[in-house]
Amino acid sequence: MNSMIKKTLQGANLKQTKARIAVLSALEESKVPMDASEIHKQIQKSNSDVDLATIYRILEKFEASGIAHRVNLNKDRFHYELLSLPHHHHVVCKVCGKVQDIQDCDLSTVEQSVKENLGFAIQNHRLEFFGFCKNCS
Ligand SMILES: [Zn+2]
Ligand SMILES: [Zn+2]
Structure with missing residues (x-):
């Protein structure tokens, strides 16, 4: 082990x-x-x-x-x-179901505007994207 x-x-x-x-x-x-x-x-x-x-x-x-x-x-x-994985998101193919990780995350401006507009302090977020992979599109 x-x-x-x-x-x-x-x-x-x-x-x-x-x-x-x-x-x-x-x-x-x-x-x-x-x-x-x-x-x-x-x-x-x-x-x-x-x-x-x-x-x-x-x-x-x-x-x-x-x-x-x-x-x-x-x-x-x-x-x-x-949960120990570094922060990332997923893309999921709606045809074959293939799941891939994406490491880019540029949501700091969104989080900032939520803070300004709602006074809400975001601790974390989750986000999955759905669409068609290279093979299926
Ligand atoms: Zn696919
Ligand atoms: Zn993110």
């Missing part, structure tokens, strides 16, 4: 069970947010098995502990990704 996984679970006061380690490894290896069944498949590839219900429970626990968060990609299920 790599030390990042150990530290993450320790930091969240979660016992290092085989299932939690497997889910966390799958999320860590993934380049994009994953849903529970994608995590399930990924775990099976590494020759272990954690049943889907357990994965859902672990994801809820991870969310409550601030390890991962839900991403709404307008699909039938929620996707999850690690």
Whole structure:
């Protein structure tokens, strides 16, 4: 087990069970947010098995502990990704469903004007873009 996984679970006061380690490894290896069944498949590839219900429970626990968060990609299920990732956004293809990360974020002027107009202090934001990927457009 790599030390990042150990530290993450320790930091969240979660016992290092085989299932939690497997889910966390799958999320860590993934380049994009994953849903529970994608995590399930990924775990099976590494020759272990954690049943889907357990994965859902672990994801809820991870969310409550601030390890991962839900991403709404307008699909039938929620996707999850690690909160430790640097700030980024997603583009989602409406045809093939492909998800890609985008690192650019230039919303500081928007946040500034919200502050000026509403007196609202924004702490963070989430933003997903929907459209057509290179192959599908
Ligand atoms: Zn596409
Ligand atoms: Zn942003």
